[in-house]
Amino acid sequence: MKRPPCLAAALACLAVAAFAQTPSSRDIYMYQGADREARLVAGAKKERQVVLYSTMTVADGKALATAFEQKHGVRVNHWRGSAEKIVSRALAEARARRHEADVFETSSHRIEALYRERLLEDFHTPVLRDIVPEAFPRGHGQYVADRFAFFVMGYNTSLVKREELPATYEDLLHPRWTGRITIEGTDVLWFAAVAKAMGEEKGIAYFRKLAA
Known part of the structure; x- marks a missing residue:
């Protein structure tokens, strides 16, 4: 299914799918005019939904979708899967020329795999200026860190004092x-x-x- 370009930019805070895009799509992603948000929301409402592939929990996905829908009046279709499944699905859809996802949200090394396969697109959003430089692993504008994981050790209290x-x-x-x-x-x-x-x-x- 070929999708119009506006939706991806409306939720472009993670990684934007590129394989369905045209020069006009890139113009939308990189647009920096004062009416940027209004134009994106208007375009998104015509399409009626944003398709998000993400590893976030169902509860977090629902909270994000609800907030987005309340603010913009656009439905978020959240497909949740493991990082491996998201990459596999994205690659399969790209090979089949099926363009389902607007936004990918998953672990950094999986997003990097999509970047290397040239399945992502540059995008602009004014909030990027408020994000620490470390959130851009390679310095490009095709994906950005949106959450950070804390690695901790757990132990068996029955075996370890x-x-x-x-x-x-x-x-x-x-x-x-x-x-x-x-x-x-x-x-x-x-x-x-x-x-x-x-x-x-x-x-x-x-x-x-x-x-x-």
Whole structure:
């Protein structure tokens, strides 16, 4: 289904789908006139809905959709899936020339995959000037961080006493934790965050010791 271009810009705060776009679409995304919001809302109302593919929880998605609908009078069709499913669905639709999604919202490395496949488009919104530079991973305008994850450690209170808890990641290298740690095998974001915080060389060395 070929979709008109206005909707994506109306909710362009995450990553905008590009594979259905034309030069006129890009003009809309990058428009910076004083009447920008009014033009986008008018165009969105003609289309009647925004299609959002996101990993956010159902509750968060509903809250976002409700607020958007109350403010703009445009329905938000929120399709929730895992990060992997969102990428797979986006790639399948692009190959089939089916243009369903207006906006993608998922983990940064998955959005990066869509960027590398050239499935995203540059966009402008005045709120970007209020966002910290770190929210733009590569400095381009095709996607921006909209939420941040906190990585924490949990422990089994039946097996570990509070006074035994590690105070740092380095404490996990102590022999007492050998065979007692479980880590999600696909959690590359946690891996990348720890490695970046430690410095790449030290971080990679740390994980090698942890895995030994």
